[in-house]
Amino acid sequence: MMSPSRKTPPKPARLPCPLASSLDIFGDKWSLLVIRDLFFGKKTFGEFQKSPEHIPSNILAERLKRLESTGIIRKSAYQQKPVRYAYLLTEKGEHLGPVMKAMVDWGNKYIPGTYSFSEIMEMMKKNSGSQNE
Amino acid sequence: MMSPSRKTPPKPARLPCPLASSLDIFGDKWSLLVIRDLFFGKKTFGEFQKSPEHIPSNILAERLKRLESTGIIRKSAYQQKPVRYAYLLTEKGEHLGPVMKAMVDWGNKYIPGTYSFSEIMEMMKKNSGSQNE
């Protein structure tokens, strides 16, 4: 039997496995895409939304909070009147570069039709107002 | 189960971004943990279940199907009477090593309390009958 008398553990923190722990932080469908956008120079809520995958705004807001709370990004006000924030990668966040690079390399090798880094870079720049695929 | 009876955009295939496409394949909480286990020499359904993160059996079954359908793993019968399968990484799956390594390195650097590769290796071997966290 499991010990039942304890209080509820807030986050069982899956285990001391660095892979499992990392996945708990950014192992979802969207987090790394936001981080990718930050690498590509995007900074604001609106810019993240314009990316071709079209992240829902509520999910984006939540992910930004999570990434901030885990120290991967931080925000700084870029204007005061209505306070608006730009998001930036911390050192911790920037060190996710190798993780993304490994995934990009794998994708380029094993998923036909994926674009190279520079092609994606181009696509990111002219980030469309189009809602269509 | 419901079937998609209406218009069927079966998999919009998010975009030609290799990162987004990779995430569509293994960007969830469990897939890479199963792949980790395969790297650690685990092969059977029961062995995956015994890993310390305790993946639910229905999720495990689904992930194994998905990983097989995407060519990351394959299965081969290891006995006939009741046909039972052992799962193996394909070349495509083995090449996820660098992705996991990058994540492990990041976790070890930025998540306090995570174990090194060799410590995890040890833990994997004596994969417990313990149900306790």
Place this chain on the structure above:
DNA sequence: AACAGTCACTTGTATATTGAAAGTAACTGT
């Protein structure tokens, strides 16, 4: 001053995915 427009969210609410538990099928070994 009134109104459209922008930006960064927030709030509802369907829908989809997940997780925990229990059940099933095909055996083996006692």
Place this chain on the structure above:
DNA sequence: ACAGTTACTTTCAATATACAAGTGACTGTT
């Protein structure tokens, strides 16, 4: 015959996601 093992499948409540619409604080235009 019956318990045990292995590999799942089924059920269903809980959680997460997606989509649409709305809000608040402005700016710039008429």
